[in-house]
Amino acid sequence: MSSIDSPAIVLDAVSKSYGEVRAADEVSISIGRGEFFGLLGPNGAGKTTLIEMIEGLRLPDTGTIHVLGMAPAPRNLDLLPRIGVQTQRSAFFTRLTAREHLVTVAALYGLPPATAEKALDLVGLTDSGNVRVTKISGGQRQRLAIASTLVHDPEVVFLDEPTAALDPEARRDLGQMLRNLKAIGKTIVYTTHHLDEAQTLCDRVAILSAGRVLALDSPRELIARSGIGTRLVIPAGRLSPEQAGTLDGVNGVAVEDGMLVLQTAHTARVLAALDGEADLDDVETRPATLEDVYLELIGAPQA
């Protein structure tokens, strides 16, 4: 079972309840080595519960879990050095500096202070190394938390909402860092509420709701299969909804916020038909996104 191409993580019919709440419901997922896997779903869907069961921090009621061919619970000393975990709340040693914190974490894995320095460098925090953990900015906190996760060079990395509460630039930087991690062969399992980010970063995603896996595939596949197609947005008034409905290739028409929205699986045909009816420069093409798929599965949030 330790062959290099066996899956990194295998969940088989994993369930867990908290009283009446089903936090995980017959979840079966297999994650390959080197895969970047996203767990998506609304608040309370069961992402943290699932990820913490894989880490061995919580116990499933039924079902089995294997990480790198080993059971994560009870506490498995052979497995622990090979996984890295960032919990949903960032954890730092009280009143230490960023550098001291990482040196302490490195020591927990029996590693010398030099490893801490490398991790600090990896996340670009060398200059802030002597700042107390309570004084660094939100983005730096997040990066420090990831450095703590990577200090012992684990094969599988778990990140629970690493990009929550970051500004757009910090999020982009972090996304790049995660891409680099994937490039050096790490298996990454992460949760996020940023669907645009998941769409660009993840090889595959699982969309969870009330503990159940509603969809599981690559973002591209999910989008293609959803049949949502592309939306063409035209300022209203250029042509009537009735006219638009008769155009070649149009599957649906709606008026939203003063804009006419055409839905299609054949963008080129619709654009050809539109040519002459409306100025094509005014037409905005919006390909379906993972977010569209997600909202269709979960149901748009109630106002």
Add this chain to the structure above:
Amino acid sequence: MSAYAALSRAVYKAAVRDATTVFFTFAFPLIFLVIFALIFRNQEVADTGRGYVDYIAPGVLSWGLANAALFGVAFTLMQWRNDDLLRIIRLSPTSIWSVIGSRYVVALGIGAAQCVLFVGVAMLPVFGMRPDQTWPLAIPIMLLAVTAFLALGLIVGSAANTPEAVAAIANCVVVPMAFLSGSFYPLELMPTWLQEVSRVLPMRYVNDGITYAFTGFGTMTDYLISCAALVVFTAVFAVVGVRTFRWSNDS
């Protein structure tokens, strides 16, 4: 660096960088000591030929030791659990005994520093404490006291989920115990039934033991009973502490 050494350093730095900890560990008991010693300056305890300071200093020392060990451990445990640090440790190959051991060695260091400081101040000419030659007997008692109150701190740290709760519970445990154990006020002056109550309190034995070491008040047998009692208290607290221990606030 071993995990144990690194954790000890982390705990030590967290303690000395916190003004509140430093104040309540060193300055606060010292203030008590100075006030009592000044109030009763030049007064002798009847029939002993000894000054009050010889009784008050060991009492304040017992209380200071117990207070610092209990609070320190309870705060660290509650904080590390709330901040998910216990999870970080649990997810590393480091054993829980390294965690408790590192906290223990720091508590012992702090206890030793308290002893030197409080006794040193009490021996200043203004206060005039004169320790007996049996003073080295204070060392085993100090070790046992820190151990027992550290074990008690583990229970408090698991029971409480907020700093306020730690402070409330720890104060409710330590303050009445200090009064009932004769740390501030000689037990002999209390009603007999209260003296009996004090026998179920660990601080009484700390107080008796340290007082015997510094003043020779009591007998060697009493001293040994104090040591044994603290061992028993430690065992009981440790069993409860291990049972109530939680790695995180979720399950």
